[in-house]
Amino acid sequence: MWKRSPEPRSLVNTDQKLYCDPCRPPATYHFLVAICENTDWAINRNISGLFLWLDLLLSDDETVVEADHSKLVTDQNTLNKNVDTLKANLENIRTHNGRQQRDTEKQVWAIREEVTSQLQDLTTAEQTRSAQVGADLHRLQSDVADLHRDCSEVKNQVAQYLEDHRTLAADQSTTQTEIHRLEVTVRQLHSDTDEVRRQQQSVQAELVKLQEEHVGPVLAELRHNHHSLTSQVNTLQINVDHIKVALEESLSKTSSAIAELETRLGGDQPKSDASAGKEDTTIRTLHHDQIRMEKSLGSGIFAIGVQGTCREQDQVIPVMVKMPNVGKHDLGSQQRLIHEAKMMAKLDHTYIVRLIGVCEEKGPLMVVMELAKLGPLDMFLRNHSQFPVRTIMELLYQVCQALEYLEAQQVVHCFVRCRNVLLFGEHLAKLSSFTLAHSLSGRDTVTDPVWEEQLITAKWLAPESIKGRRFNSKSDVWSFGVTLWEALTYGAVPWTKLTADKMVDSLDKGHRLAKPVCCTDRTYDVMLQCWQKSPEDRPTFKELVRTMEGLCQGY
Numbered sequence: 001m002w003k004r005s006p007e008p009r010s011l012v013n014t015d016q017k018l019y020c021d022p023c024r025p026p027a028t029y030h031f032l033v034a035i036c037e038n039t040d041w042a043i044n045r046n047i048s049g050l051f052l053w054l055d056l057l058l059s060d061d062e063t064v065v066e067a068d069h070s071k072l073v074t075d076q077n078t079l080n081k082n083v084d085t086l087k088a089n090l091e092n093i094r095t096h097n098g099r100q101q102r103d104t105e106k107q108v109w110a111i112r113e114e115v116t117s118q119l120q121d122l123t124t125a126e127q128t129r130s131a132q133v134g135a136d137l138h139r140l141q142s143d144v145a146d147l148h149r150d151c152s153e154v155k156n157q158v159a160q161y162l163e164d165h166r167t168l169a170a171d172q173s174t175t176q177t178e179i180h181r182l183e184v185t186v187r188q189l190h191s192d193t194d195e196v197r198r199q200q201q202s203v204q205a206e207l208v209k210l211q212e213e214h215v216g217p218v219l220a221e222l223r224h225n226h227h228s229l230t231s232q233v234n235t236l237q238i239n240v241d242h243i244k245v246a247l248e249e250s251l252s253k254t255s256s257a258i259a260e261l262e263t264r265l266g267g268d269q270p271k272s273d274a275s276a277g278k279e280d281t282t283i284r285t286l287h288h289d290q291i292r293m294e295k296s297l298g299s300g301i302f303a304i305g306v307q308g309t310c311r312e313q314d315q316v317i318p319v320m321v322k323m324p325n326v327g328k329h330d331l332g333s334q335q336r337l338i339h340e341a342k343m344m345a346k347l348d349h350t351y352i353v354r355l356i357g358v359c360e361e362k363g364p365l366m367v368v369m370e371l372a373k374l375g376p377l378d379m380f381l382r383n384h385s386q387f388p389v390r391t392i393m394e395l396l397y398q399v400c401q402a403l404e405y406l407e408a409q410q411v412v413h414c415f416v417r418c419r420n421v422l423l424f425g426e427h428l429a430k431l432s433s434f435t436l437a438h439s440l441s442g443r444d445t446v447t448d449p450v451w452e453e454q455l456i457t458a459k460w461l462a463p464e465s466i467k468g469r470r471f472n473s474k475s476d477v478w479s480f481g482v483t484l485w486e487a488l489t490y491g492a493v494p495w496t497k498l499t500a501d502k503m504v505d506s507l508d509k510g511h512r513l514a515k516p517v518c519c520t521d522r523t524y525d526v527m528l529q530c531w532q533k534s535p536e537d538r539p540t541f542k543e544l545v546r547t548m549e550g551l552c553q554g555y
């Protein structure tokens with residue numbers, strides 16, 4: 001049996017070996033030695049408490065030791081597992097420490113590279129700064145040399161200034177002497193001027209006396225004669241106007257009587273040209289080589305307009321060339337142009353576009369007429385919204401005179417509108433587009449396929465022209481009223497929101513176009529007179545010419 005040692009037992013470490021207590025059983029000793037040989041010394045130190053606990057167990061009776069033998073075996077297994085766990089933890093600690101060491105080395109290497117890069121940058125910057133300082137020093141030395149040269153030049157200038165100052169002082173002394181002499185001369189001149197003024201006053205008094213004695217009566221007599229002559233001239237002008245009106249009325253009556261007599265003599269077949277204008281209606285023929293095309297001016301139902309030039313003898317004049325527009329409306333465009341050329345050849349008026357000639361060789365028919373530089377009136381007014389109203393009224397007064405001429409020649413235009421008024425200047429307008437014009441020659445009704453096809457807008461036509469296709473000078477009067485409204489609205493289209501049928505219904509109910517903003521009451525009254533429902537109640541163009549003349553003077 002093992003005996004309890006009288007001395008306290010303890011675990012003694014000698015060269016990392018366990019000391020065997022004589023009181024411990026051999027099996028226990030070998031067990032403890034196996035544990036110590038398979039663990040590190042640090043782990044042995046951590047289990048020293050276990051050995052103390054085992055000593056306490058061995059100190060009990062042998063019976064207790066044998067009973068707890070199986071328990072010790074179990075604890076030994078648990079201890080082995082704990083030792084394995086401790087070893088694994090130790091290995092993890094070593095691995096972690098190695099990883100930290102590698103990371104630290106990488107950081108140290110990165111810091112070393114960054115410090116090296118910064119050191120190189122500092123070295124480069126220092127070299128650049130040294131070069132810059134050297135360049136600045138060189139530039140500063142150059143500036144100092146320039147400054148020395150400037151100082152030398154300033155010194156020379158100062159010396160020159162001092163020399164000039166001395167010369168100026170000498171000149172100033174001479175100038176003061178000259179000024180003194182001039183002052184003496186000026187005083188003498190003042191004295192002479194006073195004498196001249198006294199003589200002038202004396203002469204003026206003599207002139208006034210002579211004027212009162214001789215010139216005054218002559219001037220009074222001249223003024224009296226002037227007033228007398230002015231009165232006589234005014235009286236003669238009034239008499240001339242009366243004679244002109246009487247002659248025009250007589251001429252109109254004679255023309256009507258001649259037309260009526262010719263109608264009676266010739267039966268129902270009217271003469272086509274005798275009462276329509278000029279006696280000589282020969283159309284001038286042009287050669288194709290005389291005409292040169294330049295650019296298009298647009299197109300209509302019957303014709304295409306082209307700007308060009310025409311060579312006449314030694315002159316080249318700008319012209320407008322009309323050619324047939326062969327489109328989907330086959331209404332005889334070429335015949336229409338020939339008809340227009342014949343109508344224009346019979347007309348001769350200042351405010352009607354002049355026909356130059358016709359070319360029928362080498363291609364389509366070309367009707368050549370004078371060119372309007374500013375184009376149609378409606379387009380011009382839309383682009384010039386500040387155009388003076390008085391000038392617009394003067395242009396419409398010219399158009400009215402052209403229509404008065406057509407009325408006297410028994411020609412109806414049939415389509416008076418601003419687009420068919422061409423501007424040759426800001427103060428010169430001429431009536432154009434006689435494609436639809438007709439000579440009445442005693443007739444009062446004109447029927448045309450173009451109206452049946454409704455190819456022409458009806459916004460400018462009189463109600464009787466829309467419904468019954470009847471055209472005469474009174475229907476042109478209606479169209480002139482709409483044209484006057486169109487011009488004073490700067491190219492606005494009448495009745496834009498109504499169709500032809502609705503417009504006729506509105507006109508039958510007494511509705512008319514509204515008064516334009518820039519239109520006076522007198523001018524709007526003229527429009528309303530032109531828009532009378534009954535053609536007989538509308539004024540003639542002869543009356544409208546007088547009215548328009550008065551309206552132009554009122555603006």
